[in-house]
Amino acid sequence: MDKVVKRTLKDIDEWLVAGDVYQLITESHWPYKTNVDFYVKRDKALMSIDFVGAFRNNEPLKHLRKTNFVDAGNWLILEGGRISKRSKKVIAKYGSRVTTREQIRFPKFQHPLQPFTDSVLAYLELLDVDQVLFRFGERRHHQIVYTSTGKWVHWLRAMGENWYGHNVFRNDPVSLAKFIGVVNVQSVMPYTGFDEESYIERLKKTSLKDRK
Numbered sequence: 123m124d125k126v127v128k129r130t131l132k133d134i135d136e137w138l139v140a141g142d143v144y145q146l147i148t149e150s151h152w153p154y155k156t157n158v159d160f161y162v163k164r165d166k167a168l169m170s171i172d173f174v175g176a177f178r179n180n181e182p183l184k185h186l187r188k189t190n191f192v193d194a195g196n197w198l199i200l201e202g203g204r205i206s207k208r209s210k211k212v213i214a215k216y217g218s219r220v221t222t223r224e225q226i227r228f229p230k231f232q233h234p235l236q237p238f239t240d241s242v243l244a245y246l247e248l249l250d251v252d253q254v255l256f257r258f259g260e261r262r263h264h265q266i267v268y269t270s271t272g273k274w275v276h277w278l279r280a281m282g283e284n285w286y287g288h289n290v291f292r293n294d295p296v297s298l299a300k301f302i303g304v305v306n307v308q309s310v311m312p313y314t315g316f317d318e319e320s321y322i323e324r325l326k327k328t329s330l331k332d333r334k
Contacts, residue, residue, distance in 0.1 A: 134280060140234040143173055143281050148241075152269045160248055165266045167245035168256055169278060170238035172267070175203060175226045176282035176302045179260045179275040186255045188246055198228040198239055223303055234289075280313075287313030 138146070147169040154161045171182050181203065192199045203223035228239035249255070256263070260275075267275050283302060287310065291298040295311045304310060 134277065137284050138281055140173075140285055141237075143278070143285075144170075144237045146271050146273075147173070147278075150270050152266060163241070163245045163248060164256070165270060166241040168263070169267060169270065170241040171200070172275060172278040173282045173285075174228055174235055174238050175200065175223070176279045176286065177203070178279060179263055183256050183259060183263060184254065188249045188251060188253050188255070191242070191246060196229065196231045198230055198243065200226040200228065224301060234285075283310060283313040 148166060151162045151165055168182065171177065171186075175182065186200075186203070190200055190202045192201060203226055228242060229236050230239055230243075245255070264275055267273060267278065271277075279302075283298065286301065287295075287298050291301065291314055293314055295307050295314045298310045298314055299305070299307045302310070
């Protein structure tokens with residue numbers, strides 16, 4: 123595991139429902155020797171945030187604090203999540219490299235995402251009021267995810283995008299792209315059940331009818 127290999131959607135051979143993702147991230151953990159309970163809860167919270175927030179590797183690291191999480195009755199709301207743009211072309215076109223995400227909502231009621239909320243809350247209870255959640259970098263993030271699941275960080279992001287695409291933003295890639303903070307709508311179409319080829323074909327037929 124000395125080298126982090128770049129992965130793509132082609133490396134994903136199975137799409138899991140939320141319950142199966144949660145089972146996977148809680149089955150195993152890094153072999154800690156001290157403060158085991160603290161670190162295991164931290165890692166479960168991290169992977170839960172990866173999935174529910176559909177974050178890139180670096181986005182939840184080093185800046186999220188306990189104060190970013192707001193108790194809103196039936197919801198735990200994450201405010202101030204970051205979007206990191208890595209493409210120079212995207213930065214040049216849309217401005218700042220780092221921008222702020224919309225609110226990310228963790229349900230506290232019976233819901234497919236509730237177990238992830240419980241993991242986040244269990245870790246938050248261990249922290250001081252303004253404490254940073256995750257003080258390490260991308261490489262350690264990858265190690266935690268790989269040791270716990272056998273997967274990679276962006277696998278969790280892809281699973282999250284797929285869940286939202288099929289349960290919240292079905293056939294609405296524009297809204298999904300806005301939610302996760304990407305500017306290329308085409309990149310999220312596979313997660314929404316959106317068939318681009320059929321859509322373009324329908325547009326062509328509509329255009330031909332209009333000409334007649």
